[in-house]
């Protein structure tokens with residue numbers, strides 16, 4: 001059985017697998033599972049899908065790995081669906097894999113994927129990126145070796161021996177809004193006109209609510225009240241967990257104190273659907289936060305109203 005959340009889920013969340021944590025140390029079971037398994041390659045941070053326009057994951061069979069230029073790539077057990085074991089495959093950047101399909105960035109195609117399949121690819125990406133970045137011990141600098149079917153790395157130094165587990169970095173993302181207007185900001189590196197919810201990493205010593213209040217104050221100089229949790233989203237770029245919040249403004253004057261944003265402004269619903277800003281991609285929890293607020297006015301529906309305009313990014317943005 002797979003434990004599944006009952007609420008409406010965000011894209012990339014809700015992996016449809018039994019993670020079989022109890023099997024990760026079982027070498028005999030793993031050998032049999034690999035022989036019949038499906039492998040999800042991740043190369044240079046990109047996932048393998050059938051095609052960019054109609055993305056579906058490509059699960060490479062064990063006997064196809066050689067022909068696809070994927071033989072010898074380290075694998076990580078993701079879990080089991082029915083009798084089928086699924087593995088992430090860490091393809092080295094210097095390799096030249098040649099499987100059928102296209103390697104694509106999940107941020108561009110995530111919302112075109114079936115939700116279960118998107119979650120599966122996000123899990124694969126998160127595990128491969130963690131694995132690639134933890135080949136050395138963060139305590140002593142010694143080399144690490146894989147254990148627990150890829151879910152741990154052990155320091156090989158006899159005097160250290162630290163065990164390292166996959167990391168998830170909590171980040172808050174928040175829509176500050178009253179009934180009429182919401183606060184959005186833009187970073188200089190984004191496409192022209194793009195605005196989104198404010199976000200930032202949780203710092204040591206902070207609660208999530210502390211982080212929400214600090215980030216909004218640092219980035220926009222706005223005070224907040226009534227901070228409440230909305231939902232979360234795994235965001236494996238490379239290892240974030242986005243914790244989505246709503247908050248009401250306690251003050252309205254904008255003062256970009258830390259210069260992290262290029263601009264921050266209040267937007268009404270009419271401005272949002274009138275093309276005053278380019279919204280974040282639908283795959284993101286940022287879109288979901290804006291949508292929930294927008295739709296809270298009776299008769300309004302962002303997905304329908306924003307779809308009518310040419311400014312809505314449909315993919316790859």
Ligand SMILES: [Zn+2]
Nearest residue numbers: 137140155160
């Ligand atoms: Zn060590």
